[in-house]
Amino acid sequence: MRQIHVLMVLILAWLLAPLMIHTGGTFNLFIFAFINLILVLGLSLLFGYAGQISLGQAGFYGIGAYMAAIFTVRSGLPPLVGLVAAIIVPAALGYVIGRPVLRLRGYYLAMVTAALGLILHTVFVEWVDMTGGYSGITGIPALTIGPLSARSPVTMYYLSGAIGFIVMLLALRLVDTAYGRAMRTMRESEMAARSCGIPTARLKAEVFALSAGLSGLAGALYAQYVGFVSPESFTIDTSINLLLALAVGGVGSLWGAAFGAFLLTFMPEWFHQLQNAYGLVLGALVVVMLTLEPRGFWGILLRLRDALAGRRAKTA
Amino acid sequence: MSSAEILQLVITGLTVGSIYALVGLGFNLIFNATDVINFAQGEFVVLGGILTAVAVGTTGLPLWLAIAVAIALVAALGALIDFAAISRVRRGSVMTLAMITLGLAVIVKTSLLLWVGPDPLYFDPFTPGPPLRIFGAVLQLQAIWVIGIGVLVMVALKFFFSHSRVGREMLACAIDREAAQLMGINVGATVRLSFILSGALGALAGVLITPLTNATYDQGFTLALKGFAACALGGFGRASSAILGGFALGLIEAASVAVLPSGLKDSVALSVLILALMIRPSGLLGGREERRHTQAM
Numbered sequence: 001m002r003q004i005h006v007l008m009v010l011i012l013a014w015l016l017a018p019l020m021i022h023t024g025g026t027f028n029l030f031i032f033a034f035i036n037l038i039l040v041l042g043l044s045l046l047f048g049y050a051g052q053i054s055l056g057q058a059g060f061y062g063i064g065a066y067m068a069a070i071f072t073v074r075s076g077l078p079p080l081v082g083l084v085a086a087i088i089v090p091a092a093l094g095y096v097i098g099r100p101v102l103r104l105r106g107y108y109l110a111m112v113t114a115a116l117g118l119i120l121h122t123v124f125v126e127w128v129d130m131t132g133g134y135s136g137i138t139g140i141p142a143l144t145i146g147p148l149s150a151r152s153p154v155t156m157y158y159l160s161g162a163i164g165f166i167v168m169l170l171a172l173r174l175v176d177t178a179y180g181r182a183m184r185t186m187r188e189s190e191m192a193a194r195s196c197g198i199p200t201a202r203l204k205a206e207v208f209a210l211s212a213g214l215s216g217l218a219g220a221l222y223a224q225y226v227g228f229v230s231p232e233s234f235t236i237d238t239s240i241n242l243l244l245a246l247a248v249g250g251v252g253s254l255w256g257a258a259f260g261a262f263l264l265t266f267m268p269e270w271f272h273q274l275q276n277a278y279g280l281v282l283g284a285l286v287v288v289m290l291t292l293e294p295r296g297f298w299g300i301l302l303r304l305r306d307a308l309a310g311r312r313a314k315t316a
Numbered sequence: 317m318s319s320a321e322i323l324q325l326v327i328t329g330l331t332v333g334s335i336y337a338l339v340g341l342g343f344n345l346i347f348n349a350t351d352v353i354n355f356a357q358g359e360f361v362v363l364g365g366i367l368t369a370v371a372v373g374t375t376g377l378p379l380w381l382a383i384a385v386a387i388a389l390v391a392a393l394g395a396l397i398d399f400a401a402i403s404r405v406r407r408g409s410v411m412t413l414a415m416i417t418l419g420l421a422v423i424v425k426t427s428l429l430l431w432v433g434p435d436p437l438y439f440d441p442f443t444p445g446p447p448l449r450i451f452g453a454v455l456q457l458q459a460i461w462v463i464g465i466g467v468l469v470m471v472a473l474k475f476f477f478s479h480s481r482v483g484r485e486m487l488a489c490a491i492d493r494e495a496a497q498l499m500g501i502n503v504g505a506t507v508r509l510s511f512i513l514s515g516a517l518g519a520l521a522g523v524l525i526t527p528l529t530n531a532t533y534d535q536g537f538t539l540a541l542k543g544f545a546a547c548a549l550g551g552f553g554r555a556s557s558a559i560l561g562g563f564a565l566g567l568i569e570a571a572s573v574a575v576l577p578s579g580l581k582d583s584v585a586l587s588v589l590i591l592a593l594m595i596r597p598s599g600l601l602g603g604r605e606e607r608r609h610t611q612a613m
Contacts, residue, residue, distance in 0.1 A: 053411070100594055106411065107353045108593055111544045115586035118541070122583040236537055240418060247415045279426030286419030291401050294412040 003172060006255075007165070014161050018154060027153035031225055033265040034164035035218045036245070037258055041171050042214030043246050044257035049175055050207040051187030052102060053110045055239045056117030060090040060212040062124055062234030064219025069137040069229045070130065079143050079224055086220030087213045094212025098205035117239050124231040136230025143224040156225050163221065167214065171254050183207060244286045250298025259297055317574070320452030325570045331459040331528070333566020334466030335361075338521035339543025340558030341473060342514040347547075348490035349510035351410045352402070355417040358540030359424040360518025363390050365531030366428060368523050369437035379442065387519040393424075394515025398508050421536060428533035436530035462524045469520065470559050477555065486510060538582060545589035 021027060039061060047053050064086035071082035101112055124131050131137065143150045143159060150156040174180050186193040186200050193200050223229045245264035250256020264282070271278040293299040339357060346354045364386050371382035401416050441458040448455040476483040488496040489506050497503050522531060542565060549561035565585055572584035 101590070104593055107414065107544075108548065110353075110414070111541060111548070112590050112593055114537075114541055115545075115589050118538070119583045119586055122580060126577070126579050240422065240537070243415070244419055244422065247419075276426055276429055279422050280430075283419040283421075283423035283426065287401050287416050287423070290412050290416050290419070291404050294405075294407050294409075 003255075007169065007172075011165055014165070018157065024153050027157045029265060029269055031153065031156050031160045031221075033262050034160040035221050035225075036242075036261040036265050037164045038167050038214050038218040038221070039242055040246050040249070040257045040261040040264070041167055041254060042211035042218075043242055044251070044254055045171060045174070045183070045214075046207050046211040047243070047246065048250075048252040048254075048257065049180065049187065050183040050204065052204055052208065053106070053243075054113040054208070054211065055110050055236070055243060056113035056115075056120070057211070057215050057242050058234045058236065058238035059117040059120030060094060060215035061219040061222075061238065062120060062229075062231070063090045063093065064216025065223040065229045065234070066124065066131055066137070066219075067216065068220035068223040069140045072141050073137055073139055074130075079141050080145060083143060083217070083220045083224070086216045086223075088216075090216030090219075091209045091213030095205050095209035098208030098212075099201065102201070102204040102208055114236060114239065117236055121231055121234055121236070124234060131231070134230060136228060138228050140223050140227045140229065142227070143221070150225070160221050160225070163217070167217075168254065168258065175254065241282065244282055246296075248282070248285050248289055248296050250296035252295060253298040256296050256298030318452070321574070323451055323453040325574055326567065327453055327455055327459060328573075329567035329570035330563060331456075331462050331566070332525075332569060333563035334463050335521050335525045335539075335562075336542045336546040336565050337559045337562025338466055338469065338517055338524075339539055340546035340562050341470070341555060342517040342521070343540075343543055343547050344555055344558050345486075345510045345514040345517065349486060349507045350402070350413070352413040352417065353544070354511075354514065355414060355540060356397070356421040356424060356536075357514065357518055357543060358536030358538070359421045360390050360394070360515050361522040361525075361539050362428065362531055362533065362536045363393070363424060364519025364522030365526035366432055366437050366522075366533070367519070369439045369526060369531060370432065372439045373437070379439070382439075383523050386523060387516050390519035390522075391512045391516040394511035394513075395508055398511040402511070403504060403507065421540075425533055425536055432533065434533065436532045437526070438530045439527060441527040456528065458524075458527045462528070465520070465524060469517070470555070473555060482506075482509065541589075542582075542585055545585060545592075548589060549592050 017030075018027075021030075039057060043054065043057055067086040067089050068079070068082035071077045071085050072079050097116065101116070102109065104112055125133055127133075143156070145159070148155065148159065150159045175183070182193065182196075182198045182203060185196065186198060186203060190200050193203075219234075222233070241264060245260035246257055247260070248263060249258065249260025263285075267278040267281060271281060289296055289300075293303070295302065339361060342357050342360065343353060346352055346357075367386035367389055368379075368382045371377045371385055372379055375382075377385065397417070397420055401420070402413055405413055405416070441456070442461050443457050445457055447457065448460075477487055478484075485496070485501045486506050486509070488499065488501055489503055493503060496506075543558075543562075546561035546565050547558045549557070549564055565588065568588055569581055569585045573581055576584065
């Protein structure tokens with residue numbers, strides 16, 4: 001299987017890269033790239049594969065981050081407990097909310113999930129006793145798994161990378177199973193899916209919960225790496241950027257999602273002299289890319305491959 | 317709660333409600349012509365307010381001229397969006413188009429941040445003077461402008477759609493695009509016009525409200541959400557439901573501020589949107605079904 005080969009090359013590059021990285025800043029970027037990877041993969045499964053849009057991912061991302069913070073700083077439990085809670089709580093909430101909300105489709109779903117994201121942001125701001133309001137929560141301990149503690153950027157690089165690769169691998173597996181095919185059938189036609197006996201209402205809520213859980217996992221990694229959470233990191237802009245990154249990379253492809261996640265992380269760095277100008281570039285990329293090729297960067301690669309194959313066929 | 321307080325609440329509610337209704341009508345214009353929700357609709361509003369504030373503040377244009385220029389510029393932006401992007405998309409679903417407008421919203425927002433910075437901008441109300449007092453409630457003169465022009469525009473749009481040729485062609489495109497084309501209606505031009513009108517309408521809303529609330533670069537998306545909520549409350553695709561929904565939302569929001577901390581204002585309005593859609597997914601008044609499917613791309 002060729003996807004596995006690509007993945008193995010990438011894993012090798014990831015393992016060896018620290019030999020060439022000498023600055024903490026670069027490790028930093030890669031860690032954020034892995035966090036974004038988990039977020040965009042979750043969105044890709046939900047939107048790209050199951051066909052359910054969400055503009056509220058930042059809300060679940062935030063819940064994960066606050067769970068990791070609250071369980072360790074306020075309750076004094078080990079970071080691993082915080083990490084697990086950061087997956088379970090958003091996933092459970094996602095399922096409960098998803099069941100009724102996902103009866104909506106298209107724009108309605110986009111707007112309602114955006115509204116949910118904004119409401120969750122308000123909760124982060126207003127529930128001062130729990131979240132610390134705008135000042136947030138400081139002193140979140142680093143992720144520790146057994147003897148492994150991610151206090152230094154290098155350990156966190158490996159830890160977040162390992163989790164990122166595992167999520168990617170599982171997602172690639174998932175979309176190839178009967179479950180993944182059911183997701184895609186539902187995307188193409190809910191009616192068709194239901195007539196094949198796929199319980200669409202439950203399936204939608206499950207995928208929504210899965211993507212919420214992944215967002216929560218990313219939130220925990222973020223909180224435990226940065227050591228600080230505040231509502232600013234979980235605004236509607238975060239949700240919009242995730243969706244735009246997925247659109248640029250390619251809706252309907254996990255590799256496209258991965259590309260989008262890395263682009264989203266590295267772009268602010270490339271344009272850092274221009275403060276927030278990367279928003280211009282990201283927006284412009286989305287507009288130009290989708291006008292030319294709705295499947296994004298991944299779609300362009302596919303067309304290139306087809307064009308090359310076509311030429312080879314002609315010369316042969 | 318005294319009757320003066322209730323009156324005050326109604327005044328505030330109707331004022332913001334007019335703005336939501338205008339944003340909702342802007343959504344409807346483009347949605348009817350193209351089946352696309354324009355995520356940049358809120359940016360049109362902010363842009364209208366900020367352009368006017370900049371024109372008045374730095375170039376010293378008279379207010380009416382600054383307003384005219386701002387509205388014309390945003391209308392032109394609407395045309396440009398359709399010309400450069402929307403009309404060129406040949407493949408992909410309406411969701412692709414919606415994502416493009418989302419990208420455009422981010423471009424407009426970032427440009428505004430880089431251009432005027434994060435601070436709120438402001439210009440004086442249309443007419444100077446102390447607020448009126450009616451039965452103990454305070455009525456800002458600008459609020460009269462907002463509600464007055466808002467209602468005027470709503471009535472004008474109603475007549476535009478029912479009595480003018482162009483308006484009826486737009487409706488025809490909304491009802492059945494292919495049939496409209498077969499009847500000799502220039503669908504491309506109609507869509508272009510809907511973007512222009514929608515831009516103008518959005519900018520007008522921004523111009524009206526800025527003297528009361530100031531204009532900040534990042535208000536667009538929340539405004540868009542509320543405008544969308546206004547439409548969704550009534551049911552999508554019908555002008556009257558956007559207007560009713562807008563006023564209803566404004567009143568609910570004003571009432572919530574009276575009893576809850578003001579930080580929860582947006583959440584209350586948005587909870588109403590969620591609840592309304594849970595009860596009646598096609599809007600409380602029943603809108604038309606989305607024609608072409610809006611699932612994934």
